[in-house]
Every structure is written in C-alpha cells, then in structure tokens.
Amino acid sequence: MLSNNVAWIEGESKSEDIVSELAAKIEAATWGEPGGAPVTNRWTKVYEASADMWVTYQELFAPNKAGMYKHTDGKLYPVTVMADWTKHPKIDSAGFVPEISTSGGTTGRKLQVDKITYTAGGVSVSRQVAGLLLVRVPDPADITGTKFFALIVEQRRQELDGSFQDDKGWNEFQFVAEMPAAAGDYVYALGTPFFTALAFGSYGNPSNPISPTPYTFSERYYSADPVRYYDRTVVLNATPDVPNGMQVTDYYVMFKVPTGQYNYFDVYHGTGFIGTNSSGLSSTTYDKACDSATVKYGMTPTIISQKEAEAAYKRWNNPAAGSFVAPSETWDVDANGTKVISPPAHFFYASDSVVAWVTDKKRRADYFVSYWISVNNNRVSIMLEGDPAPDMDAYYRSFAYIGKMVPFADYDHPGNFGITTGMGHLELNKTGIELKDIAPSTNPIYAGYGRYTSNGVTSVSMLRTRSSVLFQSYYPAFITQLPNYTGVGTIPNVLSTLVLERSGFQASAWTDKYHASPIYLVHQYEGYRGYMDGVVAISAHNLINLDELLVETDILKDPADPSKGTWTEVYKFFSIKTPVSFLKSSANPDECSVAILKEIK
Structure with missing residues (x-):
C-alpha cells in the first residue's frame, strides 16, 4: 500500500x-x-x-489597627476617640467635668464632654463630644516644643482623583478644625502623662476616670499574589x-x-x-501599585501604593470597558x-x-x-x-x-x-x-x-x-x-x-x-x-x-x-x-x- x-x-x-x-x-x-x-x-x-x-490581589483586614493622623509636618500622630461621658457623676449643667485635685478640690481645668461648636470651612458646626476623633500636634511656631494644638479629625481618605471620601477601613484622617478653646483643656488632657491613670473626674485613686482611648479599627489592605x-x-x-x-x-x-x-x-x-x-493592558494591574522590579516570573510583587493596589483589585473583580482581561x-x-x-x-x-x-x-x-x-x-x-x-x-x-x-x-x-x-x-x-x-x-x-x-x-x-x-x-x-x-x-x-x-x-x-x-x-x-x-x-x-x-x-x-x-x-x-x-x-x-x-x- x-x-x-x-x-x-x-x-x-x-x-x-x-x-x-x-x-x-x-x-x-x-x-x-x-x-x-x-x-x-x-x-x-x-x-x-x-x-x-x-x-x-487579596483584600485583607487587620483588626485593632491604631489610627494615625499624618500632619502637615509629614509626621504621624496617634488618634484618640472620645467616649460618651454625659452620664458622669461630676458633670455640671454646662456639660463640663472638672479635674479633681489631690485635696479633693478642683484644679481649675475642665473638659466639655457633652457638645461643642466649631467653625469648619466658614460654617459653624455643633457636634456631640462622644465619638470625636482628636489628635494632639505641636505648634510649628513654638521653638521651645512646649506648645500644642488639639485637632478634630475625621477618618477620610483622599481618593486617587483628589476627592475625599469617608472610609472607616482606611488609616487616613483629614483635619476638620482646631478644638475650640471653649471646650476646655483638651491640649492638656491629650498630652498629660497621667492621662489614663489620673484622669479628669477623679484624682489619686480614680473611681470614675475619663479616659479618652487610642482609636483602633479594622484596617483594610491589599496583598499581591505571586x-x-x-x-x-x-x-x-x-x-x-x-x-x-x-x-x-x-x-x-x-x-x-x-x-x-x-x-x-x-x-x-x-x-x-x-x-x-x-484584552486591555496587563500593565494596568501593577503600574503605580507595585515596584516594577518585583513584577517578574516566580516573584511576589512588592506593593508601593495601597490605593493603586485597591484600584487594580476593583478593576479585576468588576472589569469595566478597557480593563485588562x-x-x-x-x-x-x-x-x-x-x-x-x-x-x-x-x-x-x-x-x-x-x-x-x-x-x-x-x-x-x-x-x-x-x-x-x-x-x-x-x-x-x-x-x-x-x-x-x-x-x-x-x-x-x-x-x-x-x-x-x-x-x-x-x-x-x-x-x-x-x-x-x-x-x-x-x-x-x-x-x-x-x-x-x-x-x-x-x-x-x-x-x-x-x-x-x-x-x-x-x-x-x-x-x-x-x-x-x-x-x-x-x-x-x-x-x-x-x-x-x-x-x-x-x-x-x-x-x-x-x-x-x-x-x-x-x-x-x-x-x-x-x-x-x-x-x-x-x-x-x-x-x-x-x-x-x-x-x-x-x-x-x-x-x-x-x-x-x-x-x-x-x-x-x-x-x-x-x-x-x-x-x-x-x-x-x-x-x-x-x-x-x-x-x-x-x-x-x-x-x-x-x-x-x-x-x-
């Protein structure tokens, strides 16, 4: 054949x-x-x-993350959250709780724990103290290092397009206003070394201390896959x-x-x-988000921008027209x-x-x-x-x-x-x-x-x-x-x-x-x-x-x-x-x- x-x-x-x-x-x-x-x-x-x-990318969460505010000096400062102290036995009719001296009298310092009014963006705002996020930062004009400001901040992040959005999962805080002087001695309260042990409302052996605590939250972050x-x-x-x-x-x-x-x-x-x-460009999955030197076969990329990584994660899971597939x-x-x-x-x-x-x-x-x-x-x-x-x-x-x-x-x-x-x-x-x-x-x-x-x-x-x-x-x-x-x-x-x-x-x-x-x-x-x-x-x-x-x-x-x-x-x-x-x-x-x-x- x-x-x-x-x-x-x-x-x-x-x-x-x-x-x-x-x-x-x-x-x-x-x-x-x-x-x-x-x-x-x-x-x-x-x-x-x-x-x-x-x-x-993987979307992950880190529990009990301490909130940190990045000030205009580029440094990070811890964020404090105020609890609801409106039922405190020492509160007066104006909403203040005094600091008690060792003799049992008052020191003259006091904190407004009910409601405050401040001006933000030319608008007068009234808010409950409970839940306020506060930060103590140094006065840049003070060369002695002894003067500070108490700032009100909000957990808001700046988006990649420049806008700001509330985001309770992101470790980013935006300045709102300076704590008004009428609110009392918050600069002192936020900075005293006795802040948690010898607090406002009690002194010596506290029975009802006011203890503004470090603000913690469940932080959302992104990790790159191999x-x-x-x-x-x-x-x-x-x-x-x-x-x-x-x-x-x-x-x-x-x-x-x-x-x-x-x-x-x-x-x-x-x-x-x-x-x-x-379809689309594969580089959009890692440009700006990862160190390009680590985007190689057999490697796990190093993330250099969490926000860009989040954007890439969202594009991957909800692709729009032109996204990489x-x-x-x-x-x-x-x-x-x-x-x-x-x-x-x-x-x-x-x-x-x-x-x-x-x-x-x-x-x-x-x-x-x-x-x-x-x-x-x-x-x-x-x-x-x-x-x-x-x-x-x-x-x-x-x-x-x-x-x-x-x-x-x-x-x-x-x-x-x-x-x-x-x-x-x-x-x-x-x-x-x-x-x-x-x-x-x-x-x-x-x-x-x-x-x-x-x-x-x-x-x-x-x-x-x-x-x-x-x-x-x-x-x-x-x-x-x-x-x-x-x-x-x-x-x-x-x-x-x-x-x-x-x-x-x-x-x-x-x-x-x-x-x-x-x-x-x-x-x-x-x-x-x-x-x-x-x-x-x-x-x-x-x-x-x-x-x-x-x-x-x-x-x-x-x-x-x-x-x-x-x-x-x-x-x-x-x-x-x-x-x-x-x-x-x-x-x-x-x-x-x-x-x-x-x-x-």
Missing part, C-alpha cells in the same frame, strides 16, 4: 519564534495526491497568544481522515513556551479547545469531570551549557533552531535541531510525531491521535528537569489519568485506548537486530550484544539496500494498535544524518500504462540526538533512529 503523500518543509527560526513558525508552516503546507489533484490542508491555527504577566503569567501559546486544529460515512473528530495540538525558556517548548493534545485572547483556555470535560488535555510533553532542541568557565550558560532568544516538517492531514512529523554554534555539547536533534496512527482495526478512528517528543538530559544543570519531574509516581501532573499515564517523551501519549482510557502510554515495536547493549532481561551474556562491523552491515551485502521497519505502537494490555504514518525505524549504522533513502514500490503510477513505472517513496534519515525519547523504550534504544517520508515521486 502506498503511503499518504506529504508536504515537506525545511527552514530555521529564532528560538523565541519557533512555535509560531512551526504552526504557520504547518497551516500553510500544500501537497497533492501522488501525481494527482491537490489535497485540502485541514490543519488550521485556531489560537495564538503572546506571553504575558499580570498581578492579582505574579500570574500566560506562556506564549499556539494551538492547531487537526481533522484526520476517516472512512466515508464515519463522523470526523477535531483534535487540538497546543504548543506552549515556558516563560524565559529557549531550550524547549511543551506539546499538549486534547479535544474541545476554546481560547480567549487577553487575562487570556484563558478551556477543553472538553469528560463524564467524570476530567479535562481532556494531555500532560505536557517537553520538546527539547537545546540545553544550558555546563562548561564551568562559561559565564552565560543560557541559550538566547535569538539563537536559531532548524526544523524539518513532514505533514499530511493525519499527522505531522517534526525534527528540530538547536544551533550547535554556541556549544556543541548543548544542542539536540529531536523528533516529534503528532497525530493519527495507521490503525489495524478499520473502526479505530475516534481517539486515534497521539504525541511523542524528544527530550534533553534529565539533569538540573542542563535542562532544569530530573526524572522525578516526568515520572507519574513523583509528579501528579503525569498521574492524572491513572497508573500508566504517558508523559509523551518515554512513550507515545494516545488520546484514548479501546476502552476510552485517556492519555495512556504506547511503546514502539519494530524489526531490529540484537542491539549493542548488555545486561538486558535474561538474555545470556554470550548473546547480549551484537557489535556491527565498522564498514559493513549496511547496505546489505545480499540486497544492496538499507532495511527499515514500520514503527508499531503497542499497549501493554491491548497489544498492537497500528503503526506510525510515514515514519520508519532504521539502524543508524553507516548512515549520515540527512541521507535520503529511496523505497521503490511495486505500485504502478498508471495501471493502464505500466511503462510509466512505479511510485518511489523518498525518506529523509535523521540521526536522533536526544537522551530521552520513545525509542529509548524500544528493543534497540541506542543504535536505532528514524527516517521520515519526504515525498512520493
């Missing part, structure tokens, strides 16, 4: 643009039936969003071929670039994707409430340098990545290679397969969609990732669909099994000679390796051909399911990366005219250079690589 024809694309991209470049090339690919009519490309880009970050972010994301829709009369299925493939990452991107697949782009994505949810999206498969093309004397070990955004793409409506095969120039020990040649397998069962079409990618070293200093980070037993992200959830790198992650289990592991099987490794299972030591002769073995002395095998996909319970479309396994021995291999088929180009010859399938050989891939879970993990269909001619 002749393979499905493909479009073949080669190129390079800056690392910062690689996911957009790949998506654009896949969507724009063109091909036709072998020697026939063009095929409509059903790969479409349905979503793209740039990386972004924003700040959200910086929220959305990685650069591109989503493609795929609609593979199905037999006539069968319902087609839309699948979605998502590429995400982790923030600040130029060594790899993540690949996901699933169904029912809906994406919404952001974060990007979002949703996926299908199955009957158990599980989102139908796979765990991420890390697709590496480079790593950090580990050379001790290299000062900047990270890859830059403008470093190039080479790519080779083979695409038809059923699947995409991609090979990536990071630029070796910065460090020839810190790049990978990495393979990914995304899409449908050629099934053995005629009915195996719904759920027949998978991904596998190549990954870098499981070493923190190279890739920032260890084995525990991709193992289901140690990372719950890779255990969300059961014990055998695929991580998409050491196996192929298939959307559904025959019994509809999501994102299970499938493993490669292919025809291969005994590989060159030792200590495998119970193979006798004498048979544990097959060392190939340096210049022989390929091409075969008997056929003058290089022998390859389909790559079958096998589930540990369900068995053989199908094989990869247009990808074969082949020994890398005596082959050079990018060699082209010709498969002469016996299928006539024109059955009515045999003179036109037969079809030839052209495969491009790639020497995979990644320490982690699905081939590492095969019968020949070290000496086998892949060839990808390039064209049919």
Whole structure:
C-alpha cells in the first residue's frame, strides 16, 4: 500500500519564534495526491497568544489597627476617640467635668464632654463630644516644643482623583478644625502623662476616670499574589481522515513556551479547545501599585501604593470597558469531570551549557533552531535541531510525531491521535528537569489519568485506548537486530550484544539496500494498535544524518500504462540526538533512529 503523500518543509527560526513558525508552516503546507489533484490542508491555527504577566490581589483586614493622623509636618500622630461621658457623676449643667485635685478640690481645668461648636470651612458646626476623633500636634511656631494644638479629625481618605471620601477601613484622617478653646483643656488632657491613670473626674485613686482611648479599627489592605503569567501559546486544529460515512473528530495540538525558556517548548493534545485572547493592558494591574522590579516570573510583587493596589483589585473583580482581561483556555470535560488535555510533553532542541568557565550558560532568544516538517492531514512529523554554534555539547536533534496512527482495526478512528517528543538530559544543570519531574509516581501532573499515564517523551501519549482510557502510554515495536547493549532481561551474556562491523552491515551485502521497519505502537494490555504514518525505524549504522533513502514500490503510477513505472517513496534519515525519547523504550534504544517520508515521486 502506498503511503499518504506529504508536504515537506525545511527552514530555521529564532528560538523565541519557533512555535509560531512551526504552526504557520504547518497551516500553510500544500501537497497533492501522488501525481494527482491537490489535497485540502485541514490543519488550521485556531489560537495564538503572546506571553504575558499580570498581578492579582487579596483584600485583607487587620483588626485593632491604631489610627494615625499624618500632619502637615509629614509626621504621624496617634488618634484618640472620645467616649460618651454625659452620664458622669461630676458633670455640671454646662456639660463640663472638672479635674479633681489631690485635696479633693478642683484644679481649675475642665473638659466639655457633652457638645461643642466649631467653625469648619466658614460654617459653624455643633457636634456631640462622644465619638470625636482628636489628635494632639505641636505648634510649628513654638521653638521651645512646649506648645500644642488639639485637632478634630475625621477618618477620610483622599481618593486617587483628589476627592475625599469617608472610609472607616482606611488609616487616613483629614483635619476638620482646631478644638475650640471653649471646650476646655483638651491640649492638656491629650498630652498629660497621667492621662489614663489620673484622669479628669477623679484624682489619686480614680473611681470614675475619663479616659479618652487610642482609636483602633479594622484596617483594610491589599496583598499581591505571586505574579500570574500566560506562556506564549499556539494551538492547531487537526481533522484526520476517516472512512466515508464515519463522523470526523477535531483534535487540538497546543504548543506552549515556558516563560524565559529557549531550550524547549511543551506539546499538549486534547479535544474541545476554546481560547480567549487577553484584552486591555496587563500593565494596568501593577503600574503605580507595585515596584516594577518585583513584577517578574516566580516573584511576589512588592506593593508601593495601597490605593493603586485597591484600584487594580476593583478593576479585576468588576472589569469595566478597557480593563485588562487575562487570556484563558478551556477543553472538553469528560463524564467524570476530567479535562481532556494531555500532560505536557517537553520538546527539547537545546540545553544550558555546563562548561564551568562559561559565564552565560543560557541559550538566547535569538539563537536559531532548524526544523524539518513532514505533514499530511493525519499527522505531522517534526525534527528540530538547536544551533550547535554556541556549544556543541548543548544542542539536540529531536523528533516529534503528532497525530493519527495507521490503525489495524478499520473502526479505530475516534481517539486515534497521539504525541511523542524528544527530550534533553534529565539533569538540573542542563535542562532544569530530573526524572522525578516526568515520572507519574513523583509528579501528579503525569498521574492524572491513572497508573500508566504517558508523559509523551518515554512513550507515545494516545488520546484514548479501546476502552476510552485517556492519555495512556504506547511503546514502539519494530524489526531490529540484537542491539549493542548488555545486561538486558535474561538474555545470556554470550548473546547480549551484537557489535556491527565498522564498514559493513549496511547496505546489505545480499540486497544492496538499507532495511527499515514500520514503527508499531503497542499497549501493554491491548497489544498492537497500528503503526506510525510515514515514519520508519532504521539502524543508524553507516548512515549520515540527512541521507535520503529511496523505497521503490511495486505500485504502478498508471495501471493502464505500466511503462510509466512505479511510485518511489523518498525518506529523509535523521540521526536522533536526544537522551530521552520513545525509542529509548524500544528493543534497540541506542543504535536505532528514524527516517521520515519526504515525498512520493
């Protein structure tokens, strides 16, 4: 059977643009039936969003917060609240309570505890003393530091637009008026060191002291959450071929670039994707509210303006026209409430340098990545290679397969969609990732669909099994000679390796051909399911990366005219250079690589 024809694309991209470049090339690919009519490309880009970050806030309350008035001198002074003393036994008919001397007489000082009248803004105001907020501040004209004023204040805050509003939850107070002299000795009362123990109305051993107390309240304030972010994301829709009369299925493939990452991107697949782009400016969530130097990935911002933070909090929770709305994505949810999206498969093309004397070990955004793409409506095969120039020990040649397998069962079409990618070293200093980070037993992200959830790198992650289990592991099987490794299972030591002769073995002395095998996909319970479309396994021995291999088929180009010859399938050989891939879970993990269909001619 002749393979499905493909479009073949080669190129390079800056690392910062690689996911957009790949998506654009896949969507724009063109091909036709072998020697026939063009095929409509059903790969479409349905979503793209740039990386972004924003700040959200928590509204919190601090009980028993002491009120502090900021005076014109820029200093803070404690606020006192007056209680209701109108029932005091020493109150006179005019509303005053005298101070009692040690001899039991009066000192001549007194406080008005009933009602006062003062002028504010040219208007005469009468108020009950009970509940007044008072502050004692120094006289700025007095160089001796012995003269003070008693001020009436109100708990009011100045809004960002300059207006003033009452706010019992904000530690801000506005000057109203000076306490009138007719109210008595409030300057003295607010400043005496005996204010609470030897107070007005009693002296010596007080029985009914007047004790204006510090004003406290439940303060409202705002705390920033760790910086929220959305990685650069591109989503493609795929609609593979199905037999006539069968319902087609839309699948979605998502590429995400982790923030600040130029060594790899993540690949996901699933169904029912809906994406919404952001609107408004994300900077409005933190400008003026936070120290911009702390608005970074992995950090919790430092708030520099509580009022601006409050305004941002209100905009987030009650967005108006033009407010920032974060990007979002949703996926299908199955009957158990599980989102139908796979765990991420890390697709590496480079790593950090580990050379001790290299000062900047990270890859830059403008470093190039080479790519080779083979695409038809059923699947995409991609090979990536990071630029070796910065460090020839810190790049990978990495393979990914995304899409449908050629099934053995005629009915195996719904759920027949998978991904596998190549990954870098499981070493923190190279890739920032260890084995525990991709193992289901140690990372719950890779255990969300059961014990055998695929991580998409050491196996192929298939959307559904025959019994509809999501994102299970499938493993490669292919025809291969005994590989060159030792200590495998119970193979006798004498048979544990097959060392190939340096210049022989390929091409075969008997056929003058290089022998390859389909790559079958096998589930540990369900068995053989199908094989990869247009990808074969082949020994890398005596082959050079990018060699082209010709498969002469016996299928006539024109059955009515045999003179036109037969079809030839052209495969491009790639020497995979990644320490982690699905081939590492095969019968020949070290000496086998892949060839990808390039064209049919």
